[in-house]
Amino acid sequence: xxxxxxxxxxxxxxxxxxxxxxxxxxxxxxxxxxxxxxxxxxxxxxxxxxxxxxxxxxxxxxxxxxxxxxxxx
Amino acid sequence: xxxxxxxxxxxxxxxxxxxxxxxxxxxxxxxxxxxxxxxxxxxxxxxxxxxxxxxxxxxxxxxxxxxxxxxxxxxxxxxxxxxxxxxxxxxxxxxxxxxxxxxxxxxxxxxxxxxxxxxxxxxxxxxxxxxxxxxxxxxxxxxxxxxxxxxxxxxxxxxxxxxxxxxxxxxxxxxxxxxxxxxxxxxxxxxxxxxxxxxxxxxxxxxxxxxxxxxxxxxxxxxxxxxx
Numbered sequence: 001x002x003x004x005x006x007x008x009x010x011x012x013x014x015x016x017x018x019x020x021x022x023x024x025x026x027x028x029x030x031x032x033x034x035x036x037x038x039x040x041x042x043x044x045x046x047x048x049x050x051x052x053x054x055x056x057x058x059x060x061x062x063x064x065x066x067x068x069x070x071x072x073x
Numbered sequence: 074x075x076x077x078x079x080x081x082x083x084x085x086x087x088x089x090x091x092x093x094x095x096x097x098x099x100x101x102x103x104x105x106x107x108x109x110x111x112x113x114x115x116x117x118x119x120x121x122x123x124x125x126x127x128x129x130x131x132x133x134x135x136x137x138x139x140x141x142x143x144x145x146x147x148x149x150x151x152x153x154x155x156x157x158x159x160x161x162x163x164x165x166x167x168x169x170x171x172x173x174x175x176x177x178x179x180x181x182x183x184x185x186x187x188x189x190x191x192x193x194x195x196x197x198x199x200x201x202x203x204x205x206x207x208x209x210x211x212x213x214x215x216x217x218x219x220x221x222x223x224x225x226x227x228x229x230x231x232x233x234x235x236x237x238x239x240x241x242x243x244x245x246x247x248x249x250x251x252x253x254x255x256x257x258x259x260x261x262x263x264x265x266x267x268x269x270x271x272x273x274x275x276x277x278x279x280x281x282x283x284x285x286x287x288x289x290x291x292x293x294x295x296x297x298x299x300x301x
Contacts, residue, residue: 021132046132046136046140051224052223053133
């Protein structure tokens with residue numbers, strides 16, 4: 001998270017479900033497809049329990065004004 | 074061999090001391106607390122995941138605790154056939170960790186329920202039920218908000234076929250699928266149940282009958298060895 005991300009797309013993820021849970025987080029990946037893989041992994045492994053919950057997500061590319069990301073914690 | 078219990082303590086566990094007290098003071102076993110970050114399980118022969126509100130039920134009950142470091146070791150022990158009992162939140166942790174099938178939803182009443190109820194023993198072959206009689210009735214307290222056991226039809230068929238349903242409520246309590254109150258894994262060594270046997274094993278706090286609840290823990294003697 002302390003690298004220079006100027007050559008990568010930063011994607012924000014909106015995650016929501018009918019139960020009013022809404023989670024927003026950043027993933028640092030090269031493209032949209034990689035982001036989808038990553039987010040689905042987080043959702044099925046931890047954020048949602050596929051036995052009793054459905055989830056949807058939306059990907060939003062984020063670029064800093066300087067074209068690179070500052071330290072993100 | 075002396076039976077040694079390990080009671081796992083997660084941040085937010087609140088029945089860990091109940092379990093410790095029942096096992097040590099009431100039943101006279103060797104017991105150790107195991108912190109959830111521990112990798113040393115102190116040669117425990119049996120692991121108890123106690124009730125409570127681990128991590129404040131963030132995301133879902135048991136969801137975060139299912140990723141605690143100790144769960145990796147619990148998983149290895151489950152594979153080795155070591156008896157593991159999850160009570161209440163411990164049951165929720167076991168289903169979230171994928172060690173038991175199904176999920177636990179909010180009670181149909183949407184309320185936290187704190188009542189006495191009765192269970193029927195449906196499988197007396199597990200390490201925790203082998204001293205109980207089949208179809209025996211057990212008076213026991215429940216205390217949960219998310220205790221409605223849910224499995225889809227296909228998994229339910231599988232549970233029935235493999236004899237994985239360990240306890241049923243004697244009547245409809247919280248809307249659980251098929252009145253299921255406790256299940257085990259395919260090999261039978263991992264058992265999860267919503268009601269609290271550790272709160273019912275002492276005669277002073279169980280005016281109806283404390284014997285069956287204490288037998289849930291005493292059953293381990295048949296599997297592992299002597300008490301002292």
